[in-house]
Amino acid sequence: MIDSDTLASRGFVVAPGLIDPAECRALAGLWPEKPRFRSHVVMQRHGFGQGEYQYFAYPLPERIEALRQALYPELAAVANRWNAELGVAKRYPPTLQGWLKQCHAGGQKRPTPLLLHYRAGDYNCLHRDLYGELVFPLQATVLLSDPAKDFSGGEFMLVEQRPRMQSRGEVVPLNQGDAVIFAVNERPVKGSRGFYRTAMKHGVSSLHQGERFTLGIIFHDAA
Ligand SMILES: O=C(O)CCC(=O)C(=O)O
Numbered sequence: 731m732i733d734s735d736t737l738a739s740r741g742f743v744v745a746p747g748l749i750d751p752a753e754c755r756a757l758a759g760l761w762p763e764k765p766r767f768r769s770h771v772v773m774q775r776h777g778f779g780q781g782e783y784q785y786f787a788y789p790l791p792e793r794i795e796a797l798r799q800a801l802y803p804e805l806a807a808v809a810n811r812w813n814a815e816l817g818v819a820k821r822y823p824p825t826l827q828g829w830l831k832q833c834h835a836g837g838q839k840r841p842t843p844l845l846l847h848y849r850a851g852d853y854n855c856l857h858r859d860l861y862g863e864l865v866f867p868l869q870a871t872v873l874l875s876d877p878a879k880d881f882s883g884g885e886f887m888l889v890e891q892r893p894r895m896q897s898r899g900e901v902v903p904l905n906q907g908d909a910v911i912f913a914v915n916e917r918p919v920k921g922s923r924g925f926y927r928t929a930m931k932h933g934v935s936s937l938h939q940g941e942r943f944t945l946g947i948i949f950h951d952a953a
């Protein structure tokens with residue numbers, strides 16, 4: 731399902747067509763169903779950008795629960811490879827259930843999958859999705875809208891800060907249903923004397939027109 735080697739070596743990868751267009755529309759269509767969500771954030775109130783998002787409540791919609799469970803094992807393998815490269819002892823359990831048990835025992839119990847909604851002029855500032863001490867180092871964002879029909883602008887962006895070097899930016903082009911899988915916070919990069927850490931942030935450039943929905947799948951729960 732995922733090109734793990736590309737993900738491990740570049741810090742991000744696109745999984746094309748992870749969700750089909752009808753399902754994308756159905757997931758975006760959950761936006762007005764208030765009881766499905768535990769909280770609603772207006773980004774401009776917090777200086778996060780402009781636009782809105784909502785965190786799903788448990789139990790997650792079936793499709794999202796299934797996707798979170800299905801993606802986790804491959805990503806945990808990459809996360810464990812990264813920790814080995816960085817000389818970090820922590821290893822992530824092989825299943826999402828095992829990992830969430832650790833989160834919940836550590837007081838991080840609130841679900842983090844979210845639906846984001848942008849209109850013309852909206853944007854998402856470069857950020858990291860950290861919600862406590864416990865961090866799963868990879869996350870996925872699925873583009874639910876169709877850039878050929880629904881909106882223009884609104885590009886998914888990644889910026890990597892390398893130690894003592896200038897930041898490098900990447901725009902990740904996505905079609906409807908594509909997922910971008912990327913480092914939440916940090917990742918190892920191979921240098922001449924072993925691996926070093928770089929810091930990653932992600933965001934979305936301004937929407938020029940239309941409406942854009944995305945689904946964010948984060949694997950650590952929130953405090
Ligand atoms: O809307 C996007 O493409 C970015 C969403 C985001 O920040 C996330 O999924 O964590």
Ligand SMILES: [Fe+2]
Binds near residue numbers: 857858
């Ligand atoms: Fe995010």
